[in-house]
Each structure stands twice: as structure tokens, then as C-alpha cells.
Amino acid sequence: xxxxxxxxxxxxxxxxxxxxxxxxxxxxxxxxxxxxxxxxxxxxxxxxxxxxxxxxxxxxxxxxxxxxxxxxxxxxxxxxxxxxxxxxxxxxxxxxxxxxxxxxxxxxxxxxxxxxxxxxxxxxxxxxxxxxxxxxxxxxxxxxxxxxxxxxxxxxxxxxxxxxxxxxxxxxxxxxxxxxxxxxxxxxxxxxxxxxxxxxxxxxxxxxxxxxxxxxxxxxxxxxxxx
Amino acid sequence: xxxxxxxxxxxxxxxxxxxxxxxxxxxxxxxxxxxxxxxxxxxxxxxxxxxxxxxxxxxxxxxxxxxxxxxxxxxxxxxxxxxxxxxxxxxxxxxxxxxxxxxxxxxxxxxxxxxxxxxxxxxxxxxxxxxxxxxxxxxxxxxxxxxxxxxxxxxxxxxxxxxxxxxxxxxxxxxxxxxxxxxxxxxxxxxxxxxxxxxxxxxxxxxxxxxxxxxxxxxxxxxxxxx
DNA sequence: TTAATAGTGTCTCTCAGACACTATTGG
DNA sequence: CCAATAGTGTCTGAGAGACACTATTAA
Numbered sequence: 001x002x003x004x005x006x007x008x009x010x011x012x013x014x015x016x017x018x019x020x021x022x023x024x025x026x027x028x029x030x031x032x033x034x035x036x037x038x039x040x041x042x043x044x045x046x047x048x049x050x051x052x053x054x055x056x057x058x059x060x061x062x063x064x065x066x067x068x069x070x071x072x073x074x075x076x077x078x079x080x081x082x083x084x085x086x087x088x089x090x091x092x093x094x095x096x097x098x099x100x101x102x103x104x105x106x107x108x109x110x111x112x113x114x115x116x117x118x119x120x121x122x123x124x125x126x127x128x129x130x131x132x133x134x135x136x137x138x139x140x141x142x143x144x145x146x147x148x149x150x151x152x153x154x155x156x157x158x159x160x161x162x163x164x165x166x167x168x169x170x171x172x173x174x175x176x177x178x179x180x181x182x183x184x185x186x187x188x189x190x191x192x193x194x195x196x197x198x199x200x201x202x203x204x205x206x207x208x209x210x211x212x213x214x215x216x217x218x219x220x221x222x223x224x225x226x227x
Numbered sequence: 228x229x230x231x232x233x234x235x236x237x238x239x240x241x242x243x244x245x246x247x248x249x250x251x252x253x254x255x256x257x258x259x260x261x262x263x264x265x266x267x268x269x270x271x272x273x274x275x276x277x278x279x280x281x282x283x284x285x286x287x288x289x290x291x292x293x294x295x296x297x298x299x300x301x302x303x304x305x306x307x308x309x310x311x312x313x314x315x316x317x318x319x320x321x322x323x324x325x326x327x328x329x330x331x332x333x334x335x336x337x338x339x340x341x342x343x344x345x346x347x348x349x350x351x352x353x354x355x356x357x358x359x360x361x362x363x364x365x366x367x368x369x370x371x372x373x374x375x376x377x378x379x380x381x382x383x384x385x386x387x388x389x390x391x392x393x394x395x396x397x398x399x400x401x402x403x404x405x406x407x408x409x410x411x412x413x414x415x416x417x418x419x420x421x422x423x424x425x426x427x428x429x430x431x432x433x434x435x436x437x438x439x440x441x442x443x444x445x446x447x448x449x450x451x452x453x454x
Numbered sequence: 455t456t457a458a459t460a461g462t463g464t465c466t467c468t469c470a471g472a473c474a475c476t477a478t479t480g481g
Numbered sequence: 482c483c484a485a486t487a488g489t490g491t492c493t494g495a496g497a498g499a500c501a502c503t504a505t506t507a508a
Contacts, residue, residue: 404470404471406471406473407469407470407472410470411470430479432478432479
């Protein structure tokens with residue numbers, strides 16, 4: 001091993017985060033306005049350099065980027081994929097470790113300048129290869145929604161089963177059978193009713209509030225192939 | 228943007244490849260003996276620095292590492308996950324983009340010094356976080372084998388359905404129903420019979436050889452969540 | 455009482471697995 | 482013919498979806 005050999009491994013190393021949430025049942029992504037070159041002023045996925053001095057790993061980098069560039073705390077975060085090459089960033093050969101974040105809309109900062117929420121199908125042009133990263137994130141969420149309770153992360157502490165079903169239908173883009181849906185959720189065994197109830201709309205029977213069982217809260221992050 | 232900001236993104240950037248194959252029905256991994264520090268002489272996953280000057284992307288880096296460190300060409304390669312942090316490599320904060328390769332045993336170089344094939348359950352101690360990377364690769368192959376034809380990459384050009392079923396059973400660790408298995412393979416529509424046949428064992432009816440339909444050969448790499 | 459949605463019991467149809475049968479080879 | 486494995490037709494039980502019914506609220 002020598003200096004020049006060591007230098008071979010030195011490329012730009014960044015994280016990019018696809019923050020997804022539901023706005024009136026529409027899957028939407030958080031974009032931030034870039035403060036610096038390249039693409040200063042352009043709307044893009046929140047991203048930034050890895051800070052080797054302060055980050056425990058790339059997951060921590062992603063969490064820090066979310067906090068500092070978008071004011072988002074406590075999102076569910078999962079590694080997505082890593083995008084690389086000489087062309088994706090004009091500064092040179094780069095590595096972008098991408099993360100996917102799911103968060104309820106209420107947890108997003110309201111009216112933060114330089115932050116906006118747009119439907120994933122209406123982002124317009126995105127810089128770098130962010131369109132590709134976004135596409136991968138949406139595909140991943142759709143895919144995992146078919147066999148896991150991933151979408152519960154779009155909610156806060158509690159939610160009703162009809163609400164949850166609407167979210168699944170919105171993500172998968174097809175209506176679901178009520179009986180089958182509830183049977184599946186029951187089999188997964190991840191949810192439990194909370195004593196309180198829900199009224200909201202009003203002129204009908206209120207729905208039972210549910211929450212994720214504590215023992216499953218972290219397991220969700222580890223399950224399947226998200227790392 | 229300034230120089231010190233740029234330097235923040237500069238960490239060690241490597242690729243590690245988990246090469247899996249089947250040896251008499253046992254899922255096994257390729258280890259190579261490290262030539263340099265750290266861990267010189269120790270058996271480890273083939274890995275190396277990204278060479279920004281020559282690699283088109285990290286996938287190309289992985290293919291080059293496979294060729295130069297293990298003499299392996301033409302393996303099926305799929306990005307696995309990226310492992311990061313200050314502790315995994317004694318040289319400092321590092322990023323390891325890991326890839327999973329599936330290859331038939333016949334395509335491996337025979338008797339190459341500094342290369343060995345061991346069952347994934349009997350690797351002994353591995354340097355860096357290679358044990359964790361291996362574990363992720365095995366979990367991924369098991370998981371994808373449940374709903375895709377991924378295991379066809381353990382074969383060369385053609386194979387029989389009984390052979391393929393044995394491989395699935397070996398990977399999943401459970402016997403499969405013959406009728407259901409063949410029905411599933413038929414539904415996936417990825418295989419086609421080749422005019423030739425197979426006799427081998429001999430004293431029984433020969434099995435029809437099959438191959439992957441050309442139009443699915445590359446699609447396999449793109450399907451699902453492998454990037 | 456009515457309208458509206460929550461939640462459940464049950465029937466049916468589909469599909470995966472079990473079983474048994476036929477097919478084809480070597481000896 | 483026999484042994485051994487390849488390959489297929491069919492039955493059955495479990496599970497998903499369709500439907501209809503009950504439950505509970507506001508107006």
C-alpha cells in the first residue's frame with residue numbers, strides 16, 4: 001500500500017435523501033432549494049457530504065442532512081441504493097448513498113423557506129441523477145407495501161384502519177378488499193388497538209384507533225432487504 | 228463551496244463482492260487471501276478501491292475487482308448495500324459498496340492460488356465487517372429466491388428442472404412441491420426448453436434441458452429492488 | 455329515522471400442495 | 482420386466498375476495 005494507491009479510493013462521497021409523505025392521499029416528495037453550486041437555486045433532493053469527523057455512519061449522515069437542510073427530525077430512514085459514476089455530479093466521480101425517508105406530513109416543518117412538497121409524478125426536471133433516485137425510492141415503497149406494514153410510517157403515533165387502507169390503496173394505485181386487508185393486518189400482528197377512539201368526520205360510527213406494537217417499531221427498519 | 232467543504236466528502240471508497248456458488252448443493256462463498264495490509268494474508272471477500280480514472284461506475288469497479296483479484300469473468304452482479312463508518316476499516320472512515328455475484332462453479336478458476344471456496348456457514352472469522360456483508364448477501368439470495376428466478380444464475384447456459392428445483396431447495400432449506408414448483412416456473416415464463424436432452428445418471432427417463440429466454444437474461448438484473 | 459361509515463360473518467372461487475398416475479430410460 | 486427418475490392430470494384444503502349484514506355515530 002502506498003499514497004497513490006490510497007488516493008484511488010478518494011472520490012466525492014455524499015448522501016441523498018428521498019423524503020416521502022402523503023398529501024391528501026398523494027405520494028409526495030420533499031425538495032429543497034440548493035444554496036450552493038452546482039445547481040445553486042435549483043430544487044433538488046436534500047443531500048450533502050459525509051462528515052467523517054462527526055458522522056457515525058452514512059445513516060447518521062442522512063439524518064444530519066435531513067435535520068440541517070430540511071429541518072426534519074425523527075423520520076423513518078432506510079438505505080435505498082448507491083449511485084455512482086463520473087457523470088452524475090459535475091464536480092467529478094462521485095458516490096451518492098441514497099436513503100428513503102417516510103414521514104407523516106404533520107411532522108414536516110410548515111412554511112420553511114427553501115422547502116417544498118410536490119407529488120412524485122410532478123417534480124419536473126431534477127438535477128444530478130435525482131430523478132432516477134426518486135424513481136428507485138417510489139418503486140421500493142410500492143414493492144415493500146405489498147408484503148409489509150411499511151406505510152404505517154406515513155402516520156404519527158396512531159391511525160385508524162380505514163385511514164391505513166386508503167394509504168395502501170393510494171400507494172399501490174388500486175382498491176383493496178376491506179375484509180382481506182384487515183385480515184392481512186391482523187395476521188401481521190404488528191398493530192394493536194388503543195383504548196381511545198376517533199370521530200372526526202362525524203355523522204357515522206367512529207373508527208378504532210390503532211398503533212404499531214412497541215416490539216415491532218424497530219423491527220420494521222430491519223425487516224426484509226433494506227439493510 | 229470551498230476546499231475544506233470539498234474535503235469533507237473524501238473518505239476511503241471501496242467495493243466488496245460476495246461471490247456465491249453451489250458446491251454439491253451447498254451455498255458457498257469465494258474468499259481470497261489478502262496481499263496487502265491491513266489483514267495481509269488473511270482470507271477475505273474480494274474487494275478493492277474504486278479507480279475513478281478507469282471505472283465507469285461502482286458496478287464496473289466490482290467487475291474489475293472480480294477479474295483482477297479472483298480471475299472471475301461474466302458473473303451475474305447485483306448491488307447489495309453500502310456499509311460505512313469509522314470502525315469497519317482500520318485505515319479510517321470508509322465506504323464499502325457491496326455487490327453480490329452468482330456464478331456456476333464451472334466458471335470459477337480452478338486451483339487458483341490465494342482463492343478458496345467455503346460454505347457460507349463455515350467461513351470462520353472474517354476481517355473488516357465482511358461477516359455482516361456475507362450475511363446480508365445470503366439473506367438477499369434467500370429472500371429473492373422466494374419470488375424470482377434468481378437461482379438460474381448458479382447454472383451455465385442450460386439445466387434441467389429437477390436440477391433447478393434442487394438448487395431452490397438447497398437455498399431455501401426446505402423441500403418444494405414438484406407440481407407447484409414447475410407451475411411457478413411456467414408462470415414466470417422465463418424459461419424455455421432446448422431441443423437437446425439430458426441423460427447423465429442414466430437408468431431412468433432423461434430430463435428436458437431448459438435455458439433462460441434471451442429477453443429475460445438482462446431483465447433479471449433489473450427486476451425488483453436490486454437497482 | 456336516516457345517512458354515512460366502521461366492522462364482521464360467511465360463501466365462493468382460486469390456487470398451492472398432495473397424490474397418483476403415465477413416460478422413458480438402463481440394466 | 483424392473484428400478485429409477487421425469488413429467489402430468491386431478492383432487493382437496495386453505496386463503497383471498499365478494500357480498501351482505503350488523504354497529505354506531507350525527508343530524
